[in-house]
Amino acid sequence: MTLLVHDVTLTYPDGDGRLTALDRVRLEVPGGTLTAVIGPSGSGKSSLLAVAATLVTPDSGRVVVAGRDTAGLTAAQKAALRREEIGIVFQQPNLPASLTAVEQLQVMAHLAGRPARRIRGRALELLDAVGLADKAGKRPHQLSGGQRQRVNIARALMNEPAVLLVDEPTSALDLERGAAVLDLLVTLTRERSTATVLVTHDPAHLERVDRTARMADGRLTQTLPAR
Numbered sequence: 001m002t003l004l005v006h007d008v009t010l011t012y013p014d015g016d017g018r019l020t021a022l023d024r025v026r027l028e029v030p031g032g033t034l035t036a037v038i039g040p041s042g043s044g045k046s047s048l049l050a051v052a053a054t055l056v057t058p059d060s061g062r063v064v065v066a067g068r069d070t071a072g073l074t075a076a077q078k079a080a081l082r083r084e085e086i087g088i089v090f091q092q093p094n095l096p097a098s099l100t101a102v103e104q105l106q107v108m109a110h111l112a113g114r115p116a117r118r119i120r121g122r123a124l125e126l127l128d129a130v131g132l133a134d135k136a137g138k139r140p141h142q143l144s145g146g147q148r149q150r151v152n153i154a155r156a157l158m159n160e161p162a163v164l165l166v167d168e169p170t171s172a173l174d175l176e177r178g179a180a181v182l183d184l185l186v187t188l189t190r191e192r193s194t195a196t197v198l199v200t201h202d203p204a205h206l207e208r209v210d211r212t213a214r215m216a217d218g219r220l221t222q223t224l225p226a227r
């Protein structure tokens, strides 16, 4: 199992007590498949992504990424694991304004200490895969919202992560561009065998994913095959 969230409970301080954001959540995502996480606002979707990303440590339970149990890892080891094995795509692409599209990708590989020789070629190949071969030299302000989100997705895949975590990638896009970004995520998940988790509010997405997990009050109530 490429991503395993096993009986995870996460609480936050809340006045005199604690608020339970995740209540014994269990989620298994095999490589090459895409699981959508849906649920009302405040149900714990972002908390689940943050725990899976090793950005937040749960009170109890285990998170296993590409076969590595993250429980005993130091902060530095977790940061290295994130660089190597976890691609993260947030709602609003946070792309440095001064870097071109290809540089946005290259910087990820440099940070992970990848051999310099192959980096530019790989960045260009990925930009091609997300339909932006002709935009490699453009800076963020020269790209549309949908194109920026494609750069964001390509950047998350630059180090060939085992796990891809995506938080409402289409919320800032119109319907047509949103559908195209979802198609792209499905294709990339298959081609690159990532275990992809997609937080979404859009019911149209559910027909295209492999499984749907429903969150309610911190509990994962169902994991269903979509078709």
Ligand SMILES: Nc1ncnc2c1ncn2[C@@H]1O[C@H](COP(=O)(O)OP(=O)(O)OP(=O)(O)O)[C@@H](O)[C@H]1O
Pocket: 012, 013, 019, 020, 021, 039, 040, 041, 042, 043, 044, 045, 046, 047, 048
């Ligand atoms: N850092 C924090 N400190 C305290 N409480 C938090 C923190 N982050 C989230 N919460 C609370 O935990 C619960 C789950 O929040 P979370 O952001 O995971 O929900 P969500 O399903 O992603 O919501 P949305 O769809 O609105 O983004 C909510 O009650 C929220 O108020």
